[in-house]
Amino acid sequence: MAQPTYLTVADQLEAALINQPAGTRVESEHELARRHGVNRLTAKAALDELEQRHLVRRRRGSGTYVMHRYDYMLGSGPSPSWSETVRAGGGTPRADVVDLRRRGDTVHLRRLGYVNDDKALFKQSELAADLVPGLREALAEHGSLYDTLDRGYHLRPHRRVERAELIRPPAEVAERLELKRNTEVIAAVIRTHSDHVGREVERTRVWLRTDFFRLVVTFT
Amino acid sequence: MAQPTYLTVADQLEAALINQPAGTRVESEHELARRHGVNRLTAKAALDELEQRHLVRRRRGSGTYVMHRYDYMLGSGPSPSWSETVRAGGGTPRADVVDLRRRGDTVHLRRLGYVNDDKALFKQSELAADLVPGLREALAEHGSLYDTLDRGYHLRPHRRVERAELIRPPAEVAERLELKRNTEVIAAVIRTHSDHVGREVERTRVWLRTDFFRLVVTFT
DNA sequence: TAGTGGTCTAGACCACTGC
DNA sequence: CAGTGGTCTAGACCACTAC
Numbered sequence: 110m111a112q113p114t115y116l117t118v119a120d121q122l123e124a125a126l127i128n129q130p131a132g133t134r135v136e137s138e139h140e141l142a143r144r145h146g147v148n149r150l151t152a153k154a155a156l157d158e159l160e161q162r163h164l165v166r167r168r169r170g171s172g173t174y175v176m177h178r179y180d181y182m183l184g185s186g187p188s189p190s191w192s193e194t195v196r197a198g199g200g201t202p203r204a205d206v207v208d209l210r211r212r213g214d215t216v217h218l219r220r221l222g223y224v225n226d227d228k229a230l231f232k233q234s235e236l237a238a239d240l241v242p243g244l245r246e247a248l249a250e251h252g253s254l255y256d257t258l259d260r261g262y263h264l265r266p267h268r269r270v271e272r273a274e275l276i277r278p279p280a281e282v283a284e285r286l287e288l289k290r291n292t293e294v295i296a297a298v299i300r301t302h303s304d305h306v307g308r309e310v311e312r313t314r315v316w317l318r319t320d321f322f323r324l325v326v327t328f329t
Numbered sequence: 330m331a332q333p334t335y336l337t338v339a340d341q342l343e344a345a346l347i348n349q350p351a352g353t354r355v356e357s358e359h360e361l362a363r364r365h366g367v368n369r370l371t372a373k374a375a376l377d378e379l380e381q382r383h384l385v386r387r388r389r390g391s392g393t394y395v396m397h398r399y400d401y402m403l404g405s406g407p408s409p410s411w412s413e414t415v416r417a418g419g420g421t422p423r424a425d426v427v428d429l430r431r432r433g434d435t436v437h438l439r440r441l442g443y444v445n446d447d448k449a450l451f452k453q454s455e456l457a458a459d460l461v462p463g464l465r466e467a468l469a470e471h472g473s474l475y476d477t478l479d480r481g482y483h484l485r486p487h488r489r490v491e492r493a494e495l496i497r498p499p500a501e502v503a504e505r506l507e508l509k510r511n512t513e514v515i516a517a518v519i520r521t522h523s524d525h526v527g528r529e530v531e532r533t534r535v536w537l538r539t540d541f542f543r544l545v546v547t548f549t
Numbered sequence: 550t551a552g553t554g555g556t557c558t559a560g561a562c563c564a565c566t567g568c
Numbered sequence: 569c570a571g572t573g574g575t576c577t578a579g580a581c582c583a584c585t586a587c
Contacts, residue, residue: 113555113557114557116510137571139573149559150557150558154557156573167573169564169566170564170565170572171567172566173572185405185548271548272547272548273545274543274544274545277382290378290382291381319495323494323495325493325494326403326492326493326494326546327492328490328491333576334575357554358554359552359553359554368576368577368579370578371576373554373555374575374576387553387554388585389555389584390554390583390584390586391552391553392552392553392585550586550587551586552584552585553586554584555581555582555584556583558581560577560578562576562577563574564573564574564575565572565573567570567571567572568569
């Protein structure tokens with residue numbers, strides 16, 4: 110054959126899945142193997158191939174599911190927040206506070222971002238404590254940090270990206286995002302200035318799983 | 330065991346390779362399997378793991394070799410060219426003209442970039458024909474396109490990145506870079522303005538293999 | 550030609566998930 | 569509990585590379 114069996118199976122499956130909504134169940138390794146009359150390892154190779162193409166996600170004990178990927182847009186100008194992008198693409202974003210504590214003049218905030226209830230990103234922010242009293246409650250009310258600074262504290266926030274890159278994640282991030290050993294993440298550093306009080310409000314580092322997000326950078 | 334065998338083998342091998350120069354030969358699947366008393370597929374899984382971590386490169390019929398990865402830096406300010414980065418990291422960059430033809434007012438240029446004689450990137454440029462007469466010879470003399478515009482034509486070139494992203498490559502690029510089906514590439518669009526003649530000189534699209542380069546974006 | 554990695558089979562046991 | 573994907577074995581044939 111011109112092409113290995115597992116790639117033929119993968120391509121055929123990709124064509125069948127191309128218009129399926131995210132979360133759709135894909136047939137199991139055993140079913141796929143039986144249907145194509147191949148060994149289970151060959152069927153597994155096909156599904157692993159689709160996972161590497163970021164088209165499906167595989168979970169031990171559960172199954173294989175169709176994935177959608179969202180563009181994480183960064184730019185020298187204003188760019189949409191990750192949650193806006195996810196919502197625009199038909200997904201459901203959510204963010205949970207993992208840790209929030211004050212040390213001196215700074216509030217340290219850690220949050221986990223979810224896409225359709227799957228862990229997708231981790232954010233670590235340092236905020237000027239005097240500008241954000243009662244942050245936990247304000248976050249719970251407004252959801253995104255940007256919206257909280259904007260509508261909760263009326264700070265007229267202005268985001269500025271400092272750096273973005275692909276890296277092998279630090280141990281804590283890998284653990285938090287339940288990453289396999291060999292996967293990279295998108296890492297970005299973002300500063301937010303308040304046009305209202307004329308000071309920097311916060312500095313955020315964010316790490317995003319590359320199977321949920323695709324990095325797109327634009328310069329004006 | 331707390332960890333699968335192939336990951337233990339991979340981690341042990343990674344530790345042994347961490348300070349080896351690029352191009353160093355790694356033991357074969359058969360040797361690795363014999364030395365650890367495991368099946369060849371388990372040894373293969375370990376080496377594939379290291380390949381996914383971008384630490385080695387595997388070639389059928391030849392062997393497994395230590396890889397080095399270079400940062401591809403892009404920014405709103407001036408950033409080093411890929412060849413500078415490679416040279417600074419101890420590698421040897423080279424670029425070959427694949428195709429060069431004139432259509433109307435525009436010169437279409439296609440080049441392949443090599444790192445230590447391995448195909449690593451593909452560039453496609455459109456230049457203002459009147460500004461670069463005898464381009465082929467000038468390129469052969471100066472090497473990099475930027476240097477050619479600068480020292481060959483004295484155009485005082487000024488590079489500006491327009492967009493950078495990670496994508497599944499177009500078919501032609503995948504073929505030119507000999508990519509496996511599932512790998513993404515760094516894609517960027519760069520425009521060069523001539524401060525000397527006050528016009529745009531060229532527009533380049535470049536695609537880089539992610540096993541040779543790591544995308545790093547900085548904003549000033 | 551000898552050695553490499555790529556693919557494939559037919560089994561097996563396991564950890565984990567969801568009901 | 570049944571079903572899922574993760575790992576592992578012991579084989580085999582093949583395409584390709586380097587000498």
